[in-house]
Amino acid sequence: MRPRKYVRHLSDKQQICQGVFEFWSVFLEFSIRMLENSDWEAASEIYRQGLETGQATFETEPPTFSDWDNGHLPFGRIAAVSLPDESLIGWAALSAVSKREAYNGVAEVSVYVSEKSRGKGVGHALLQALIEESERHGMWTLQASIFPENEASLRLHQNLGFRTVGRRERISRLNGVWRDTMILERRSNVVGVD
Numbered sequence: 001m002r003p004r005k006y007v008r009h010l011s012d013k014q015q016i017c018q019g020v021f022e023f024w025s026v027f028l029e030f031s032i033r034m035l036e037n038s039d040w041e042a043a044s045e046i047y048r049q050g051l052e053t054g055q056a057t058f059e060t061e062p063p064t065f066s067d068w069d070n071g072h073l074p075f076g077r078i079a080a081v082s083l084p085d086e087s088l089i090g091w092a093a094l095s096a097v098s099k100r101e102a103y104n105g106v107a108e109v110s111v112y113v114s115e116k117s118r119g120k121g122v123g124h125a126l127l128q129a130l131i132e133e134s135e136r137h138g139m140w141t142l143q144a145s146i147f148p149e150n151e152a153s154l155r156l157h158q159n160l161g162f163r164t165v166g167r168r169e170r171i172s173r174l175n176g177v178w179r180d181t182m183i184l185e186r187r188s189n190v191v192g193v194d
Contacts, residue, residue, distance in 0.1 A: 035077035042088035140192030
């Protein structure tokens with residue numbers, strides 16, 4: 001995967017400041033590249049920020065690198081880095097859904113964006129790159145399990161072709177509270193179309 005550079009114009013905002021209208025634009029410049037093992041410390045911190053929302057996962061602690069590495073496919077590990085300093089601002093990865101050969105082309109997606117970079121197109125760029133990378137490796141279906149309260153993540157996935165296939169009610173507990181998850185999937189229009 002070749003690194004790609006993004007310049008994302010966020011929006012013109014109007015701010016009232018002591019009776020004076022101030023107009024300003026915000027730009028975020030970032031690049032998409034493969035996630036490297038050396039990114040783990042920053043990736044783990046971004047994961048921790050996701051945990052703190054209570055809307056990202058049933059996990060309550062970031063895993064060790066070894067556990068994370070063993071739980072994810074060796075391809076489809078995508079990083080978003082801010083420019084020009086190249087600090088990690090988000091990551092995405094694929095996990096196998098089954099060890100059975102029949103499901104070799106099916107993976108679950110994970111997308112995490114740093115707190116300061118949310119709502120700025122980073123998640124969209126990561127998920128789009130992850131879709132493309134998964135198709136290069138023969139994946140025909142991607143799935144996601146998302147808390148129904150995580151409306152931003154649901155929209156992100158739906159905007160990139162995922163559809164809701166169901167709701168698992170009271171599937172597990174998070175901090176002692178039973179939670180539902182929405183199951184979304186995206187069928188490739190490139191792989192497995194025969």
